[in-house]
Amino acid sequence: MGSGEARGMSDAAAMVRAFEIQAGACATFGSPFSAALLDRAARDIEAGGPLADLLAPWRGRSARVLVGEAVAIRWLGGAHDLVLSGEDPALAHTYPAPGRPGDAEAAWSALREAMIARPERFATFMSHEPQTNEVRRSACLLPGFLTIARETTLPLRLFEIGASAGLNQLWDRYHYDLGQAGEWGDPGSPVRLDTAWSGPAPPLEAAVSVISRAACDRKPVDFRDPAARRRLEAYMWAGQSERLARLDAALAMALAADIRVEAEDAVTWTARRAVPEEGAATVLFHSIFWQYLPTETQAALTAAVGDLGVRASATAPFAWLRMEPSPTSMADVQLRLTLWPGGEDRLLAHVHPHGASVEWVAAA
Ligand SMILES: C[S@@+](CC[C@H](N)C(=O)[O-])C[C@H]1O[C@@H](n2cnc3c(N)ncnc32)[C@H](O)[C@@H]1O
Known part of the structure; x- marks a missing residue:
């Protein structure tokens, strides 16, 4: 294995860790659906799937930096933004709504397709630092x-x-x-x-x-x-x-x-x-x-x-x-x-x- 490959593996491990940490926070603070999506996202990064490509701007960063830069929250926000936009009704239907718990497996499949079809939409959303007002x-x-x-x-x-x-x-x-x-x-x-x-x-x-x-x-x-x-x-x-x-x-x-x-x-x-x-x-x-x-x-x-x-x-x-x-x-x-x-x-x-x-x- 060349040093580049070894470095690539450690990059992926840091990304996976950052997504798993965020999944834990979502599970603790009341969004099991988001936690389930983030767990699937972590597996996709491990497998070198479409999300791994979207995370290219953060390659080489430690898990700590990735958490500080809220990379997982950026991705989660990009996915939710697509739902709220009304541009992808099939995806929106998999998300939780009052009286409906949501289907994380189906949501992940739809998101994976969306990331392959329109990676630039996710990349643009994720290039902003997250800003909330609670x-x-x-x-x-x-x-x-x-x-x-x-x-x-x-x-x-x-x-x-x-x-x-x-x-x-x-x-x-x-x-x-x-x-x-x-x-x-x-x-x-x-x-x-x-x-x-x-x-x-x-x-x-x-x-x-x-x-x-x-x-x-x-x-x-x-x-x-x-x-x-x-x-x-x-x-x-x-x-x-x-x-x-x-x-x-x-x-x-x-x-x-x-x-x-x-x-x-x-x-x-x-x-x-x-x-x-x-x-x-x-x-x-x-x-x-x-x-x-x-x-x-x-x-x-x-x-x-x-x-x-x-x-x-x-x-x-x-x-x-x-x-x-x-x-x-x-x-x-x-x-x-x-x-x-x-x-x-x-x-x-x-x-x-x-x-x-x-x-x-x-x-x-
Ligand atoms: C996580 S948000 C919290 C917003 C709000 N206080 C709340 O509790 O919902 C942090 C905010 O701090 C702002 N911020 C970060 N550094 C700043 C600085 N040096 N001066 C002014 N605002 C800053 C960010 O732009 C962001 O809007």
């Missing part, structure tokens, strides 16, 4: 905002970074069912978010008034563009119709509220925009964003946040609220809050990455 994360952020409102007793100025389409900017207009902790928000809201709550209740009685909201993203998702909107939907996992319905309801609200996301890097935007002001609590927040920053950007942003904290006062406080995996375990997503003056870093909750559960651990 509105149920608002259910994890909400108790953080309530904590800030209760402790500062001031109206809130909101600044979101890495906002994607900006759907979590409207968190105060959604309705929440927090299980045993109670309910919060407008009972008539078209966006209804439920989460499995454990631990003590958050300060649901805090008076909340949002006086301004702004957001940035390196590459905002323009939901006014139908293609970008369908791309957001495509990254939802097949069979999770509730997740898709929540996204569509939030997109309709964002359109009506004329939500905007500014195209700028988070570091410069934060330093320029999120400066504390008298008479309000200035809140910088983000969710599932930190891991996408290079180490030096993380350091620059931490420094910018620290500078803003130093400028805070009791009548112009500054809060840094974030829902991010802990530095030591991607599986442990945490809600943390640092509030200036004072600047003590607090763990408020352990949360599900898509918002399905909240374990509130903050001291009363």
